[in-house]
Amino acid sequence: MEKKQSELCFEILRRFNKAGILKDFILIGSWCVFFYKEYFSDDSYTDQITIKTRDIDFLIDNPAKIKQEVNIPELLEDLGFIIIFKGSKGYIKLEHPYLILEFLVPEKGKGTDKPHPLPRLGVNAVALRFLNFLSANTIKVKIENFYLTLPHPANFALHKLIIFQRRAIKDKSLKDRNAAVEILKVLISKGEADIIKKVFNSLILKWQKKIIKGLETAKEEEILRILKE
Amino acid sequence: MGVIKGVLKEELENSLDMLKRYQEEVAKIKGCLIRKKIGKNCYYYLARRQGKKVRFIYKGPISDEIKKAYAKQRQTLNKYKKLLSHVKKQIKFLRRALRGKETV
Numbered sequence: 001m002e003k004k005q006s007e008l009c010f011e012i013l014r015r016f017n018k019a020g021i022l023k024d025f026i027l028i029g030s031w032c033v034f035f036y037k038e039y040f041s042d043d044s045y046t047d048q049i050t051i052k053t054r055d056i057d058f059l060i061d062n063p064a065k066i067k068q069e070v071n072i073p074e075l076l077e078d079l080g081f082i083i084i085f086k087g088s089k090g091y092i093k094l095e096h097p098y099l100i101l102e103f104l105v106p107e108k109g110k111g112t113d114k115p116h117p118l119p120r121l122g123v124n125a126v127a128l129r130f131l132n133f134l135s136a137n138t139i140k141v142k143i144e145n146f147y148l149t150l151p152h153p154a155n156f157a158l159h160k161l162i163i164f165q166r167r168a169i170k171d172k173s174l175k176d177r178n179a180a181v182e183i184l185k186v187l188i189s190k191g192e193a194d195i196i197k198k199v200f201n202s203l204i205l206k207w208q209k210k211i212i213k214g215l216e217t218a219k220e221e222e223i224l225r226i227l228k229e
Numbered sequence: 230m231g232v233i234k235g236v237l238k239e240e241l242e243n244s245l246d247m248l249k250r251y252q253e254e255v256a257k258i259k260g261c262l263i264r265k266k267i268g269k270n271c272y273y274y275l276a277r278r279q280g281k282k283v284r285f286i287y288k289g290p291i292s293d294e295i296k297k298a299y300a301k302q303r304q305t306l307n308k309y310k311k312l313l314s315h316v317k318k319q320i321k322f323l324r325r326a327l328r329g330k331e332t333v
Binding site: 080095171178 | 231232233234235236238239240243244246247250251254304305308309311312315316319
């Protein structure tokens with residue numbers, strides 16, 4: 001199934017790229033770990049460091065910037081994706097037995113529990129806190145003949161360390177924490193400890209404290225030492 | 230519960246939701262266009278299951294566009310049926326995996 005799943009993922013990316021909207025998206029969530037293998041290609045990185053679920057999340061940092069009119073459900077219809085309206089507010093998800101697509105936007109101001117409409121794309125998005133942190137520092141990885149934008153692994157890992165403490169489901173929380181720690185370890189072995197430190201220092205004190213607390217519960221002394229230096 | 234079991238449980242919930250949605254989509258597509266050759270002429274009928282019987286409703290002369298629309302509908306139906314079978318297999322697998330007692 002894994003092969004079919006990644007084939008479907010590549011097909012979605014190809015179609016988004018062809019439609020000219022991939023450049024407006026940042027891939028976030030557990031699928032980042034799969035694509036980080038391009039970034040860590042020289043190291044002993046494995047995309048098996050975390051469990052990859054069927055959820056594939058696309059962050060749209062600036063929805064107003066999207067110029068193309070692309071109906072995403074129509075674009076993916078022949079692949080067998082169906083639209084699902086989740087919850088009482090009607091968040092749109094595109095579901096397929098191998099992948100579940102969701103769109104996210106950074107939450108601004110007071111925040112709202114309503115979906116953020118994306119009329120040009122024919123879908124809506126969930127507005128979530130802390131997503132600006134992921135879009136603040138991104139990398140591009142080459143896939144076939146196009147590029148995919150991902151959050152820098154340091155931002156991805158530190159973001160996970162913030163949100164794992166907010167998760168209501170304990171198992172998901174542990175999964176996030178483990179993925180974060182593993183990615184930070186690979187970054188350290190790649191000699192990018194200074195980047196982790198720089199990203200950490202760019203955070204507000206409240207978030208820094210949250211990360212430290214998270215690492216203390218995980219008893220990750222080496223990472224703690226780097227951050228506290 | 231272990232991390233893996235937690236993930237599998239969530240995946241099972243997703244698959245059950247998906248099963249329901251695919252079944253709804255399949256139910257929405259009613260009938261398929263059938264061509265019958267009688268003598269030298271071709272006649273089009275909509276084959277539709279009504280209870281235990283399959284009824285053939287005569288559609289009269291139909292345009293190429295309608296033919297294409299039915300063909301597309303048929304393709305979608307086949308696709309959904311195939312995916313529905315995948316979802317059923319996934320549910321079976323996930324239920325079996327979750328039946329284990331040990332924490333993974």
